[in-house]
Amino acid sequence: MNKPGSLRHLKVAALCSLLFITPFTYAQDNWYTIEVIVFAHIDEASALEEQWPDDVVMAYPRGLKQLQTPIKISDTLEPEFQNNTNLDLPDFEAQLQEINDLAEQRAREAAELGLSRADIADYVKSLDMPAEPLQVPLEEPSPIATELIAPEEPETIEREPINFELLGKDSYQLATAMGHLRRILRYKPLFHEAWTQNLTDRKRSPSILITGGDEYGKHRELEGSIKISVERYLHVETDLWLHQFMPNFGQTKILQVPDLPLGGQQLGPESSLSSQFDDILKEPYQINRSVTLRQARRMRSKEIHYLDHPMFGMILVITPLDNTSS
Numbered sequence: 001m002n003k004p005g006s007l008r009h010l011k012v013a014a015l016c017s018l019l020f021i022t023p024f025t026y027a028q029d030n031w032y033t034i035e036v037i038v039f040a041h042i043d044e045a046s047a048l049e050e051q052w053p054d055d056v057v058m059a060y061p062r063g064l065k066q067l068q069t070p071i072k073i074s075d076t077l078e079p080e081f082q083n084n085t086n087l088d089l090p091d092f093e094a095q096l097q098e099i100n101d102l103a104e105q106r107a108r109e110a111a112e113l114g115l116s117r118a119d120i121a122d123y124v125k126s127l128d129m130p131a132e133p134l135q136v137p138l139e140e141p142s143p144i145a146t147e148l149i150a151p152e153e154p155e156t157i158e159r160e161p162i163n164f165e166l167l168g169k170d171s172y173q174l175a176t177a178m179g180h181l182r183r184i185l186r187y188k189p190l191f192h193e194a195w196t197q198n199l200t201d202r203k204r205s206p207s208i209l210i211t212g213g214d215e216y217g218k219h220r221e222l223e224g225s226i227k228i229s230v231e232r233y234l235h236v237e238t239d240l241w242l243h244q245f246m247p248n249f250g251q252t253k254i255l256q257v258p259d260l261p262l263g264g265q266q267l268g269p270e271s272s273l274s275s276q277f278d279d280i281l282k283e284p285y286q287i288n289r290s291v292t293l294r295q296a297r298r299m300r301s302k303e304i305h306y307l308d309h310p311m312f313g314m315i316l317v318i319t320p321l322d323n324t325s326s
Contacts, residue, residue, distance in 0.1 A: 030230050031161050031321040032301070035174050035194035038212060038222055039187050040242060040312045056290050058241055058257050061207045064225060066261070067195050068165050161196040161321060164208065173317055174304070188213070190222040190312070196321070197228065205229035207239075209261060216245040216285040218259055222312075224292070234299045234318055242312045244289040257287050 110119070169175070171194055181187045191212030199205065205227055213221025224240035243257070293309045299318065307314040 030199045031196060032199055032228075032230075033167065033171065033194060033196055033319045033321065034228060035172060035317050035319075036191065036210070036226070037174055037178055037181070037189065037315040038191040038210065038240065038312065039181050039189045039315075040213070040221070041310065042186050042188050056241075056255060056292060058224075058255075058290065058292070060209070060225060060258055060261055061227075061239075063206045064209055064261055065164050065206045066209045067193060068162070070165055070168070071162065161198070163196065163198050165196050167194040167196065173319070174315060177304075177315055199228060199230040199234070201231050202227075202229040202235055202237075207237075210240060211260065216243075216287075217283045219243060219245075219257065219285070219287060220260075221245075223257075223260065228318065234301060235296070236299055236305070236307075236316065236318075237296045238293050238307060238314065240293040240312075240314070242291050242293070242309075243287045245285040246288040248283050248286045253286060254288050255290055257290065 172178075172192075173194075174192070178189060178192050181189050191210060197208075207225040207227040209225055211220045211223050221243055222240065223243065224238070226240070227237040229235045229237075241257070291309065291311045293307060293312060293314065295307050297305065297307065299305050301318050301320055304315065304317045307316075
């Protein structure tokens with residue numbers, strides 16, 4: 001029968017083990033590739049029937065992240081190694097000429113001695129000179145020189161994934177879907193990107209800036225953010241805004257829309273000293289209508305998901321990287 005003291009020690013040991021196991025479990029990487037398409041419905045009838053709210057509140061969340069362009073290997077080199085064309089490389093042409101000159105000299109010496117072809121080969125071997133240069137025309141490169149100047153196969157450089165780094169089009173899984181959207185006149189693609197992201201739980205996961213479509217002054221047709229996290233399931237939360245624009249004649253703004261963040265920081269308001277005419281020049285367009293796609297979905301990886309709205313929609317697929325279990 002266990003004594004009370006021994007049971008107390010077992011409980012303490014179990015708690016200590018949890019303290020060590022839990023941080024390790026939450027610190028594991030959850031690398032995924034995320035691909036998103038956002039498109040607008042070009043349907044005048046639906047646009048007229050749709051109730052465009054005039055009290056939409058739009059704001060970017062704190063800690064907003066921006067997608068990064070891929071980092072080139074040259075960007076990681078020290079400055080003295082960039083654009084350096086004066087590399088101290090061997091003079092292969094000089095080496096080739098030296099080998100051919102030596103071959104000619106040995107051939108003349110053998111001819112003066114009246115040696116046969118077989119004798120020539122033996123004579124060259126006795127001089128520790130390879131016989132191959134005598135068996136090819138002098139105007140062709142020597143096999144030795146060919147080995148010297150043969151390029152090496154480039155090594156494949158594998159590196160760790162980078163958070164929020166954009167991927168190339170060769171990584172797209174939704175390229176076919178995008179092609180269909182472009183061919184159908186009632187759809188207008190606004191955004192199509194894929195990136196890598198180390199997903200965390202919903203509390204710690206940051207929102208990602210999404211913009212696309214035509215540009216009107218400081219704004220674009222599509223603005224907003226999405227947030228992707230992982231717990232037991234994948235979770236996607238969208239806060240996307242589709243805008244309609246009109247010329248700015250100095251009229252009162254209908255909607256208050258935040259400026260696009262610059263370098264992760266919210267842009268400040270315009271100077272109050274600016275004249276109305278200057279404001280029109282700075283903002284030739286005003287946003288007169290906006291609709292939002294605000295949804296929260298639970299999803300599975302490797303499956304294509306669709307979020308719909310009468311005015312626009314989103315297609316996305318989330319795929320674990322090879323070294324990450326799904």
